[in-house]
Amino acid sequence: MTTPAMRTMPGPARRLLARLELPLSRAFEGVHNPMHHLGALTIFFFYVALVTGIYLFIFYRTSLEGAWASVEYLTREQWYAGGIMRSLHRYASDAAVITLGLHIVREMIRGRHKGPRWFSWLTGVPLIWVVLWFGISGYWMVWDELAQYVAVSSARLMDWLPIFTDPMSRNFISNEAVSSRLFTLIAFIHLVGLPIVAVLAIWFHLLRVRRPRINPTRKLMLGSLAALLVLSVLMPVYSHPPADLDRVPLSLDIDWFYLAIFPLMSVTSEGFVWLVAGGGTLVLAALPWLPPGRRTPAAEVHLPDCTGCGFCAEDCPYGAIDMVERSDERNFKLEAKVNPDLCVSCGICTGSCPSSSPFRQRRPLTTGIEMPHFTMEDFREQIDVAADKARGALLVFGCDHGPRVDRVAGPRTHTVSLPCVGMIPPAGIDYAMRSTGYSGVAIAGCEGCDCHHRLGDDFTRQRIERERQPGLRRRVPRERLLTVWTKVGDEHRLEQRLSDFSLHLAELPAGEEQSNSRQTGRREEEVQ
């Protein structure tokens, strides 16, 4: 049986990434896979650092004499609380760098930085700098030998820029040159300035994302917190000896997550570090447009079929649809309007449109909102293309970004790959079983919390469970419907599930839904 050509085939890098993530999916049952929550985990680690940081600041003394001593008190005297809090503060910050780095690489490999998603990518780039400033300024506050190295090195970095006439580094040429006010300033930057900037930057980063997932699952929060606590107890963080600007530190236990630029500067030059940092930032920022690609057409509203219900606007994961005043003569208040700059062409709006029904006897079949590159007419055609062999066969809907359904196609299995499974209108499932005569329908989409278009899997599940409109009609036999949520590259598992499902279907008695398609009001061209 035929399979339509997939619009965007996952490349080798994406398939490799999915394969590497598979063991984690197995262990964390897909939905809790940490790789699916990297952005949210980064924010969670930020919360941990924030709460522990507030505790540390209660005991911190913002003076030249008091800074190191107060941190030492927390670490040694109050090891059971302050010491653990300090370690947790450090390790949560380091964990945030790991998840942030993985988040960037993963989104890039999955191509989720291109097209209308450029805004989230671009506004995410300054967040890297904010995170680094957080770490660097935090290390200053301890005022030990490491802080001294970081302070002098970062001042030298700043001095390379033609900003200051009096070099900033001159503030660190001797112990007498350092003022206690420095610690008030750095504490303000670390505790007030940067958190405000970070919250604003995160807000911008998520501005064009509807229903952003800013918290990981509870299981992940508890798991990661427990893991960091274990590390804090097993490997508590200690300070270096107090800073002494008459000495140069001979050996430093560097936090490479935040401070790697300083050894790089020591072995190269300030200019080289700026070149790497500035050039890297520019390249990252330009990635959404490198190389320039052709955009998939945006969703189009077909006013004769639009009743202004607003389901599409409610479901669009990127807020690309607004409900505006009606512009035609029909007796509805509102109509949908698509902002093509925000539309990622997922087709979830088509799945949410109550007019998206293959049962409608119209040719060409249209609906209220649909994708020009995969219309409702195409959708119905793809179901019907194997209609003569449909009886007793299995129809598998897949997603261009999920497991490759074309690999499981066979004489008794017809596959249809869509831009997203969220595009399937519930009436389409009903139609496939009731009118075309497939014995069962399987939906194979991206794994939990990993939908390429963010919410397609959730919405599909909710529509099937009738928790979201339009819901799948009660008459559709749920025992003949299978959903498989897995990754690209995990086609073996999909094949296994489909094989079990086929056996299960064979055991079911033929119901009235399985009646001859010609007796149940097929499309007009077949009735004629």
Next chain:
Amino acid sequence: MKQLARHAGQLAAWALFLVVIAAFAAGPAFSPVPEGHGELKISMAHLAERIEPCRQLTEEERQALPPTRRVTEVCERGRVPTLVRVRLDGELVIDRRVRAAGWQEDGRAYLLEFQPLPAGQYQLELSLRDSPRAQGYDMQRRFQLALEPGDSALLEIGDGDVALRLPDRN
């Protein structure tokens, strides 16, 4: 059994996560200066001479000015670049011509250099030219520098004074 395998997998994942954090959160150790080395910091904030010396106004020139601005002396703002040369045991380690700060180059000349040095005794010689002269120096100083591993000595050049500060080992 499947549940147990899942839990084992989760534990392994968190353990790997912790190992990566532990491996790079406080190490591998890094040495900012090579073993057995110290550091010489050369810090300068020095006001050099003007390019053009200040000039007394003639009575005619003063009369041409508005009554509230009849100054007796006018000075061009620009200052000459300061030439700094530092020799250690006769070997030239710093040879810089430092321009005065500011758009008009009328501020101090600032310089800050960090020079890692092997521990030992050095004869330090500073030569400074901060006037429009083409040859010779306006200031020369000699110091004895005794550097131990990890020491950070400071050669501080001010407007009219120069000092070599060695670490206090008491």
